Amino acid sequence: MTTETAGGPTGPAARPAPHRVVIVGGGVTGLVAARQILRDRPETTVTVLEASERLGGQVLAIDVDGVAVDVGAEAIHLGAPAAADLARALGLDATVIAARRGQSVLLTRRGLRPLPAGVGPTGPTRVGPVLRSGILSWHAIVRAGLEPLTRRRQAADVAVGDFVQGRFGREVTDTFVDPLLGNLHSGDIHRLSLQATAKQLVPVAESGTSLLLRALRKPTPPPRRPDEPAPLPMFASWPGGLGALVDALASSLEGHATVRTAVRVEAIGRTGDTWRVDTGEGPVEADAVVVAVGPRPAAVLLGPHSPATARALEAVDTASVATVVLAYEREAAEQNPVLRDANGLLLNSSQSGVLKAMTNMSRKWPLGHPSWHIVRVSVGRAGSRVAVDLSDAQMIAAASGELATLIGLNATPVFATVVRWPDAMPQLTVGHPGRMAAARAELAGIPGLHLAGSAADGLGLTSTIASGVQVARTLVG
Ligand SMILES: Cc1cc2nc3c(=O)[nH]c(=O)nc-3n(C[C@H](O)[C@H](O)[C@H](O)COP(=O)(O)OP(=O)(O)OC[C@H]3O[C@@H](n4cnc5c(N)ncnc54)[C@H](O)[C@@H]3O)c2cc1C
Known part of the structure; x- marks a missing residue:
């Protein structure tokens, strides 16, 4: 039995056979995948290959006159269970800091106004604060109030902007969803897929449930059980920024995995059951490869083995x-x-x-x-x-x-x-979930080849953490 050391990958040996796994990409997805594989099967030989000189990918802080300022991701949503579990497992719950209370301001038809409480990326989840804010016109309020009558069952792979607009009208969509969800994705809400960018609304779309009635009836959450850990802040970081997460992930791999930076993977080849990962520094052999990079390099690496994956990734702008x-x-x-x-x-x-x-x-x-x-x-x-x-x-x-x-x-x-x-x-536009399902189905038939990261599983740290955990579990079986 292997015992857990602080921050180290651990857990009982689930399978006897050693397994060589190469992870391409040392962003959060790749590091989480490496850590999870080692937790689930500690005898695995894991190598992480990262093209740039540093780990973390889109998590990066720069020094501004002696102060670390995040210039990539700057907040992690610890309301998501996978992210909160990881923070706790890495011992980062002790040092976590919450974003200071206070809303952002929106540029509205009435000038700059605080974002009403309860408004999230896909629109209001509470009625009162939006009504009191005076941001919406009466016409828009009446249109939104008709949602219980206009709702209908829909396929989930529709544009998220079209879905919200169909339910609540254009003004709600333009006022809240475009500035919030559109900015998070740097994209067009009338092209982004509901299923890929707002998964929590999939059952609502498919069942035709009224969001307005649900918001009005919202039950009070049950009190915390005594054995439940104290909740972590919803939007969080650490002193010195989100690099603390990357550092903790990297330390959890020390002595357990080989982590190489400044090594770009150029191609992935196959001889029998063995994968060959070609780099400028020479090949690395593996029984399994996890590709955790952006859509374009991932298409180049996986495309020769899986046409459906190439199609899905090449379609991602x-x-x-x-x-x-x-x-x-x-x-x-x-x-x-x-x-x-x-x-x-x-x-x-x-x-x-x-x-x-x-x-x-x-x-x-x-x-x-x-x-x-x-x-x-x-x-x-x-x-x-x-x-x-x-x-x-x-x-x-x-x-x-x-x-x-x-x-x-x-x-x-x-x-x-x-x-x-x-x-x-x-x-991740409309059609992406279907293309990705086809890619995953094809990859499932190719032993040892795996895809993870935001192009496959969604943008943002919580999605990439969940993606890294999931790919590890699929791989370890
Ligand atoms: C400006 C900005 C702000 C953001 N703000 C937030 C935020 O506040 N909160 C939030 O949750 N998310 C935010 N995000 C999104 C979030 O940072 C990303 O979704 C997440 O970090 C992606 O992680 P990843 O590991 O999947 O990919 P990446 O971080 O892109 O990592 C992929 C890694 O693969 C490496 N690589 C690429 N090609 C190769 C190759 N051929 N061989 C070897 N290595 C290779 C790259 O160098 C990179 O390090 C933001 C992103 C940006 C850019």
Whole structure:
């Protein structure tokens, strides 16, 4: 029996046969998959191959005058059980920090307004706060109130924007779903698949349940059982940023797996039952390979073995995005009500110029800079080349200028930098779930070849964590 050491992959030996597994991609998906395989079958020889010089993929912090600022993912949703379980198992529950209470502001027909309580990426889940906010017109409220009458059973693979619009009308969709869900995915809500981007609504669509009646009847959650762990904050990070998650995952592999950075996988070949993973540093042999990279490199690696996977991945468009970090002298910045009181600013896609959203980092997280107030501006969405084509200087000028105009900020940045994420955001559009099911069915018939990550299983850390756990369980059997 193997015993658990702090942060180490553990668990009783489930299968006697040693197994060589190569994981392509050292982002969160690949690291979680590696850890889970070793927990479920500790005798497995696991090698993680990462093309860049660092682990973490789209989790990255930069140093801004001595303060770590996340420029990729900046918050993890620990309301999702797989993410909360992982945080606890890695011992990260002790140091977790919650995003400071406070809403983002929306640019509405009435100007900037706080996002009403209970509004999530797919729209309001509570009625009262939206009614009281005055954000929606009376016409829109009446239209939304007809939802119990207009609801119908639908196939789940519809566009998420079309689904919400069909239920609640256009104003609700434009006011809430476009700025929230559209920005999360950097995409067009009238193309993104409900099934791929809002799985929790699949049973609602298929059964024709009324969301409005459900919201009005929402039962009070049962009290916590004595044996249940204390809940973790819904939106969380750690001191120094989300890199703590990557570091903890990497430490959990130390001494148990081989983790190589600056090794790009160029091709995957097969001789009999053995897979050969070709890299610039020479081949690595494996009995199983997990591909946990973006859709384009994954299509190149898996396509020669699985035409259905090639079709599914090649159909996934990607959005290139960028993060502009801006710092202002605190005194000047905090005279501005938005920077003082709101966690961010969200725009509808038709309202955005270069800036599509702003995260008010110094308010949302305890960054601890002695005199600067730091924000990050998100740039770029599907179908736009702005995050690729603008120079750093152009992007900074546009982002800071638009922010100043939108929130009435009377200060100029004392620091600015740009981090680009080309082709980072897979667009899981209508049709993707079906194509991916066909890909998975074909892969299931090819022993030892596996796909994981956001192009397959959805964007965001909670989806990628669940994807990494799931692929490990499939592989270990
Ligand atoms: C700007 C931005 C903000 C975001 N904000 C949030 C947020 O606040 N909350 C949230 O939950 N999510 C957020 N996300 C999304 C989230 O970060 C990602 O969904 C998640 O990190 C993806 O993890 P992954 O491991 O699947 O992929 P990646 O992080 O892309 O990792 C894939 C890895 O594979 C490597 N690789 C690629 N090709 C090869 C090859 N041929 N050989 C070897 N290695 C290769 C890459 O270098 C990379 O390290 C954000 C993303 C971005 C870009």
